Amino acid sequence: MNTVDPNLPLKPSEPKNVTVIGAGLAGLSASVTLARRGFSVTLIEKNAYLGGKIGAWPVRLSSGETQFVEHGFHAFFRHYHNLNAFLDSLGLRKNFRAIEDYAILGLKGQSFSFNGVAKTPLLNLLSMAKTGVYRFRDVFFHPKLVGLLAMLRFDPGKTFQRFDQLSYQDWADRLGLPPSMRLMFNSFSRAFFATPDRMSTAELLKSFHSFFLSHDGGLIYDYPTRDYQNTFLAPLQKELEKFRVKVLLSTPVEKIQKSPGGWQVLGRDYAYVVLAADAAASKRLLEASEGLEQADLLTRVSGLKASQGYAVLRLWTDRKLDAQLPGFVITEHRDVLDSVTFYHQIEETSRQWSQKTGGGIYELHCYALPDHLTSEAEI
Template identity: 50%
Template sequence: MPFDASRLRAVTSSLHAWARRRVERHLGGYRRQVNAPDPALPRSPAEPRRVAVIGGGLAGMTAAVTLAERGFHVTLLERHTFLGGKVGSWPVQLPDGTTLQVEHGFHAFFRHYYNLNRLLEKTGTTRHFKDIGDYVILTCDGGRRSYRDVERTPLLNIFSLAKHGHYRLRDMPLGPRSRKLVDLLSYDEDRTFAAYDDVSFEDFAKAAALPPDLQLAFRTFARAFFAEEDRVSMAELIKSFHFYYLSHDFGLIYDYLDDDAERTLNQPLRRLLDEHGARILLGAEVPAIGRRGEGFEVLGEPYDAVVLAADVVGTRRIAAASAFLRDEDPVLHERLDRLRPGQPYVVLRLWTDRPFDPDLPMFILTERIKLLDSITTYHRAQAESAAWAAAHGGSVLELHCYAVPDDVDASDGPAIRRQLLAEMETYFPELRGCTIHHEHLQIRHDFSAFHLGMRRDRPPHLTGIPGLYLAGDWVRLPHPAMLMEAACMSGLLCANAIFQREGLQEEPIFAVPEKGILATPFTLRRAGAPAAG
């Protein structure tokens, strides 16, 4: 009987389709609504309620928009002169007098950011989304690892990585060490954090005999959370691996904004806030929160509730100066006092006279030599930068170090700049000797830390003080989420807590599956069918 290649392809395709359905069913679906709003409840308060939201990042803006839409009198206070927090954008002036926007760094909008993307659909921001096309890591030996064609179904994508050369199955450890690799696929909040919150990725990789190829992928992944491999909590990394790769079928491909965040994200959110009567105070630094009766006082004004949505540095400072916190909830006061930022990070924006390799995606991760973790070609991403590059025949690049190593002086801007440029030229020799028309260097130390042992002190969004709530990507959430989606989810949770307090209908909140693909055993029976025996 002759070999029938087409029949083999059909059988293989059918098996893959069955496996994809089986994985999704096993996880209970990829997009899950985690609360059940009661439609019989009113949507707006019978009497006016004043809420102060401190911090104009994604967490604060989410809470403020959600509350203002429901008729609450919201005041959003932001210490900077622009909204957005870590997704903020502000102007800088070039030597020729041109004013252009800069940001904290490149932002990836993953397709399983269910709550954030739902909010941004409302503002029209998603019209500015562009498909990244590929996810690439460049290696020191000249290699290029692409994730474009990797299978996107959880679990199947692990084997697909081997098929596409990201690691070799024969290099995977056997015996007791293999159990640790299974733990990567078995996220369960309580068990995972009990076992791994005090274990670094560096120690885990050694104990599990993780192959070098997989170590590289995980190192670049870990640094995206602003920590080196000896600092990052392995439990946080397992949670992140679950959230970003093993809980949905979008893979690592994501969207980015086609112009700067001020025009495409923050201005639309501000228009929505204005439309619903929210008051926005920029340049309003809050030194402390005070008590006024059963409510609160912020910058001399009374409020029925407060959502504290500043970054970890600002939150710790405000909490330390708010005397009533220590008296009414000493556990919360102590937890907030222990908040710490991650390692310092660096963003260097360059306006150059040289073109850049058009065959590479506009965002590229690199195997770090000393500092350089990623390069973004902004002239291929954002309209404003594209216009500048077209007028000057060059490129607009962003060099990013996510976590400055301890043996590098983070206060030495010139030395950091030289090292970043040297590594850029190592990866891209065609940029050697380029003319830099303008540059903008940021060295910051204000990102949330996901370091060893921090989860036990991470406060939830609810506090022991009625009317006081916490929002930010640093808050301990009841559902898996990270970075921008965590910030947005925390803002929604705070708004819903206020709605519950007022007897109002909640807003729906969505999340990925709570547990990892191997956290519960697979069964071949159909959903709803009786178990054998």
């Protein structure tokens, strides 16, 4: 909530308190980082659990066993430099493993997998042809080759000026994007929680640049081999305790007020506020707040659109799918299915359960729900 001044020292010279609103990954890492630097931190979370979208909770199976279930399987890419450095500072990535492969499966039986794709930018583009995502002749002799080259030219200012008001679907239609590329980018769009008709072309180009062209970490990502409670939340909780971070769960913040010494939140004064709630909640919170001088911040946050809804379903089955597939597959969008994670192939407790019972554990994700589906029963 305060303008960042890089000239200020990293550690306060006198006691300063700060409140962090929202205990997702952003709020947890802000809390730990600030507490390590000597701030007195209060972390306030609306939910009864830590972690936000990487939260986890125990479920009791019909067999009487208890297993932890997380909010949803996550891919941790190698170019998440800040996040990886933070997780390393806690020693949390020792339980991560590289996914050997993952695939996009098309409705017509197409299958594209990514383990052979080169890591070096530009060479990775060429080697992508080996996966079948595109054919050289479809691209290099494409009648609108110049338009396609926009994919290689990301500029934060110009790309947004030119493409932010254009949906990815319209852009792909205008260009006549080859079908396999379209299938891949449709999945990409949905993985960012928007159907192609609602995805800004500028956002898609930005993501393509950041995930593919701006680093040499490759497309193979890492994932935790244990549930998120054991992988992230328990060690993070310990770190919060070690640095005496005060954690308030089940405590929604409704508004923030400017006070003489900083900010008032839930009746207490803080020198600083870190707003780490999700976009929709931040928007509501700022709009209900009083005395905010940062009209610019308010305008920017008010302009944010919430992404479409998502759904996650974890299934324990009495047998396993008879197919040789990697632990994570993206499906060409069909109704509400965008991806399947084969938990018994990637997570330790699930693997043990599967060995014992012969069953499988599958997690189905939908990243961009149709608007008319609002209740769990309908989904």
